[in-house]
Amino acid sequence: MYKKVLLAYDGSVEGRLALREGAKLAQYCGAEVFLLAVVEPSFGATLEGGVMVPIDDQIATYQAILDEGVKRLQAMGFSPTARLGMGAAGQEIAGVAEEIGANLVVVGHRPTGPLARWWFGSVGSYLIKHLRCSVLVAQTEISDDQFARLTGSAAQA
Numbered sequence: 001m002y003k004k005v006l007l008a009y010d011g012s013v014e015g016r017l018a019l020r021e022g023a024k025l026a027q028y029c030g031a032e033v034f035l036l037a038v039v040e041p042s043f044g045a046t047l048e049g050g051v052m053v054p055i056d057d058q059i060a061t062y063q064a065i066l067d068e069g070v071k072r073l074q075a076m077g078f079s080p081t082a083r084l085g086m087g088a089a090g091q092e093i094a095g096v097a098e099e100i101g102a103n104l105v106v107v108g109h110r111p112t113g114p115l116a117r118w119w120f121g122s123v124g125s126y127l128i129k130h131l132r133c134s135v136l137v138a139q140t141e142i143s144d145d146q147f148a149r150l151t152g153s154a155a156q157a
Contacts, residue, residue, distance in 0.1 A: 002029040002134075006102040007073075007080075008036050008093045008123075011065035014108030014138075019069060021138035022106030023076050033078045034100055037066040038085040038092045059084070090126030097131055106136045 005026040009015050019035075026033050039062045041055050066084050073080045081100075085092035097105050107124055124137040 002026065002031045002103040004034065004100055004102045004104075005029075005031045006034045006036060006093070006097050006100065006105045007069070008038065008089070008105065008107045009065065009069040010037060010062075010108070011068060012108065015069075016072075016108075018106050018108035018136075018138035019072060022104075022136065023073060023078065025104065025106070025136070026078070027076075031103070033073060033080040034096070034102065035066065035069050035073060035080045035082045036085055036093060036096050037062045037069065037083075038087065038089045040089055041086065059086075090123045090130070093123065094127060094130045097127075097133060102133050104134045104136060105131060106138055109137045109139050 002025060005022055007019055007022040009019055023033065025031070039055075039058050041058060063084055066082050070080055070082045083096060085096060093105060093107070096102075105127055107127065109124065124135065127135045
């Protein structure tokens with residue numbers, strides 16, 4: 001079924017849920033796991049709480065998020081291949097999925113209002129339109145303990 005699973009990870013609550021959901025599927029299928037975090041730079045800096053954040057700081061932040069995701073997956077028994085991407089999230093995820101030959105891409109769902117969806121679009125919608133593999137927009141909440149029971153894993157994330 002699924003032999004290569006790409007998990008898009010941003011460190012958010014929704015991203016952690018998607019990581020667990022994707023990991024659960026990958027475990028069931030015996031799939032290879034790839035982890036991707038994407039930095040979406042905006043003219044070299046972005047506003048964070050009204051403060052400009054230099055691109056180098058954004059990269060460092062997302063590298064730490066990626067490292068945290070790798071540790072979570074390793075605690076679940078995986079040896080993921082990890083990559084830090086740069087650019088528009090949907091385009092970067094689709095490009096990496098195509099490059100690695102992913103059978104499944106897993107992303108989290110972050111609810112937004114209608115204006116934000118109209119202005120920025122949805123990464124999930126973009127992926128569904130542009131990928132030739134399955135896309136899971138994970139919303140199922142599963143704790144680390146539940147994951148361990150389901151997979152028979154003694155390790156906790």
